[in-house]
Amino acid sequence: MTDETGARPAQQPESSGQPQASGKEKYYVRFTLAQRYLHVVLFTSFLGLAATGLPMRFSDNPTARFFAREVGGFGAILFFHKFCAVVLTLAFLYHLKDIATRSFVHKEKGIFWGPTSMVPNWKDAQDLIGHLRWFVGLGPKPQFERYAYWEKFDYWAVFWGMLVIGFSGYAMWFAPFFAKFLPGWALNAVLVIHGEEALLAILFIFSIHFVNTHLRPDSFPMDMVIFTGKETDEEFQKKRTLEYRRLAAQGKLEAKVGEKPVYWWVNFARVVGFTAILIGLVLLVLTLIGYFGNA
Amino acid sequence: MKAYPPGTEAQGIGPGWRTLAAALVLLLLPCFSSMLRAQTDCLACHADKTMQDASGHSVGVDADLFHSSIHGSLSCTDCHTSIKEYPHPDKPVAVTCVACHADQAAGIAGSVHASASAHPCTSCHGDAHAIFPKDDARSAVYPLNIPRTCGTCHASEALAKKYGLQNVYSVYMDSIHGYAVSKEGLLVAANCMSCHGSHHILSHKDPQSPTYKTNIPNTCGTCHGGVEAEYSSGVHGKAVAAGNLAAPVCSDCHTAHAILQPTLADFRMQSTPICGSCHKGRFATYQDTFHSQLGLLGGYVQTARCWDCHGAHDIRPASDPASPVNKANLIKTCGRCHADANTSFVQYQPHANPRNRKLNPALYFTRFFMNLLLWSVLGFFSLHTLLWFIRSKREQGRNGPTGEAKHD
Incomplete structure (x- = not known):
């Protein structure tokens, strides 16, 4: 449960054939191509699930009905919802397989514990307290390792969310099969669980994750690292001071040097990223209207 | 053609024959003379279809059409009783149908149409000189023509407003019955008359009316006998029969005029809220x-909609x-x-009902837990992110914009 990238500069096809525009700034590889693609698959399927799930949750809302009718009614909505669900399930299984292969086959260290692991540790608790103290001016700003506590929370929220929403979703999809080993009331419960957990995911991703990761002043308007996979030396030092220092001390920093992301790729990623954020914000507004409009 | 004075045909015949012939002529002439008036005398003038009276009303008659109509064998004076001879008065007394059609007239007199107009008969039966039996396709009251006939008044927005009625003509025409009449040409499909009757049409508030609430199952059952039998064995039918007027009859669920094919999406969508208008909790x-x-x-x-289960x-x-x-x-x-x-x-x-702890405790606590999780996570992180945002803004204000990703 980590994504220690290692030095894999070969995985940047987008920069092949492009001359180095400037030698001034140094770039470090932060995410592998596979990780960046996983994020794209994750957010596109999530947007698809949210856009088709919300009309079902708030089916008495006029916007929901209008949208459903425009795309071909409930049949089309449910088909697309299930399609996105299968895509996301495959992405989830791929991620599990990746973790398993790296930790048990390649015997990679630091996946389940240590500074590069996604597993929360004591430092995360300290960072949370320290960060909150810094917000209100009671202490210095904490310095972070590869994954900060809010990123670990994002990760586990998505991990737990996919298990809960996925399980309850498949239980509805294949209700008679699940009824063989679930009590009758569980069939009622899965809709409540599915809807509430999905609501949490939508509200969390489209507000908290968007602001924490992309829209807050330090990253505004978008943190491009998950799209380009690379970060400048300055950013790396400032945002992940401890990781930078640790890698420097271990002499692993130079192995992570990568090429500057090419112009068209960054712009393309911006278009994709902003589109996703825009869709997300629209869905957020519609969700709030749906929720509080009917409460 | 001119009218011959009676008794001019029998001159030059022997006295015995003369007497007999005179008796025969005297006996038959009133018939002949009136026949002559119907077929020939009146039409001598009135066959001109463009003929108008002093006030501009058409007084022309299509002779062929009249002869083929149900009244074609009658003489003009049978109805235009005030006309005895030619020339006749400029303003003959208005024709009334009641002399022959007393039962129908009595029906009309007690109906909603009692005061409808000066000519209630022709407003439905059409041109008085072209009235056909109701099973003749030319008749205004032929089953397939009835909606259009009633619609001459009842499709009018102004009339509907004037009498506080709903303008139901267009919704009827779009309904399954209207479709069956206008598109399928089904003589057995319900037209206006099938439910409302013809001459003795009563308000649906009148307990005698076939459209009065408790009479509706019987009225619809005239055609839908099987459904009526099912209905009367169910809770709604029994309740209505027991005098509970809050229970639904056919038209409460199917509507009266806008009846749709029950498998249609629109019907499936429109009827569930109708059940829900009484069964609110469910x-x-x-x-x-x-x-x-x-x-x-x-x-x-x-x-699944209500009735599917x-x-x-x-x-x-x-x-x-x-x-x-x-x-x-x-x-x-x-x-x-x-x-x-x-x-x-x-x-x-x-x-x-996940909100009902007594009825559905497991569901209630599932929802409670999910809501607790939802609002505690969102509550904590909203505050966290808001404080972070404010702090970062202030930091940025002090140091100038830094740290933004610059890749290009």
Whole structure:
């Protein structure tokens, strides 16, 4: 449960054939191509699930009905919802397989514990307290390792969310099969669980994750690292001071040097990223209207 | 052609014959002379279809059409009784049909149309000189022509407003009955008359009216006999029969004029809220379920609506072994859509209420936990992110914009 990238500069096809525009700034590889693609698959399927799930949750809302009718009614909505669900399930299984292969086959260290692991540790608790103290001016700003506590929370929220929403979703999809080993009331419960957990995911991703990761002043308007996979030396030092220092001390920093992301790729990623954020914000507004409009 | 004075034909014949002939002529002439007036004398002038009286009303008669009409064998003076001879007065007395059609006139007199107009008969039966039997396609009251005939007044927005009626003509024409009449040409399909009657049409508020609430099952049952029998064995039919006017009759669920084919998406969508207008609690809990949610989005109307589980006409309490929602029948009922329905599957509650702790404790606590999780996570992180945002803004204000990703 980590994504220690290692030095894999070969995985940047987008920069092949492009001359180095400037030698001034140094770039470090932060995410592998596979990780960046996983994020794209994750957010596109999530947007698809949210856009088709919300009309079902708030089916008495006029916007929901209008949208459903425009795309071909409930049949089309449910088909697309299930399609996105299968895509996301495959992405989830791929991620599990990746973790398993790296930790048990390649015997990679630091996946389940240590500074590069996604597993929360004591430092995360300290960072949370320290960060909150810094917000209100009671202490210095904490310095972070590869994954900060809010990123670990994002990760586990998505991990737990996919298990809960996925399980309850498949239980509805294949209700008679699940009824063989679930009590009758569980069939009622899965809709409540599915809807509430999905609501949490939508509200969390489209507000908290968007602001924490992309829209807050330090990253505004978008943190491009998950799209380009690379970060400048300055950013790396400032945002992940401890990781930078640790890698420097271990002499692993130079192995992570990568090429500057090419112009068209960054712009393309911006278009994709902003589109996703825009869709997300629209869905957020519609969700709030749906929720509080009917409460 | 001129009228001959009676008794001029028999001159130059012997006295015995003369007497006999005179007697015969005297006996028959009144008939002949009136016949002559009908067929020839009057039409000598009135066959001119453009003929008008002093005030501009058409007084022309299409002779061929009149002869083929149901009154074609009558003489003009049978109806225009005030005309005895030619020349006749400029303003003859208005024709009344009551002399022959007393029963119908009595019906009209007690009906909503009693004061409709000076010529109530022709407003429905059409041109007085071209009235045909009701099974003749040329008749204004031929089954397929009735909607149009009634529609001459009842499709008028102004008339509907004037009498406080709903303008139902267009919705009827779009209904399954209207379609059957206007498009399929079905003589047996319900037209206006089938439900409202013809001469003795009464307000639906009149207990004698076939459209009075308690009479409606019987009225619809004239054609839909099987459904009426089912209905009267169900809870709604029994309640209405027992005098409970709050219970629905046919038109409460199907509407009166806008009746749709029950398998149509529009009907499936429009009728559930109708059930819900009485069964409010059940409707609210139904709306929380997948069945309702996906039905509302359209294009997928197969999802269970009220009658798919409860039956439509012979609805029975769940305690009745014949009810499709009786415990013993659930696997079969649910199985109509969910092919693999089993005993555990049918324990699903289609009307569960997660807000009701007493009725659905497991669901209540599931929802409670999910809501707790939702609002505690969102509450904490909203505050966290807001404080972070403010702090970062202030930091940025002090140091100038830094740290933004600059890749290009």
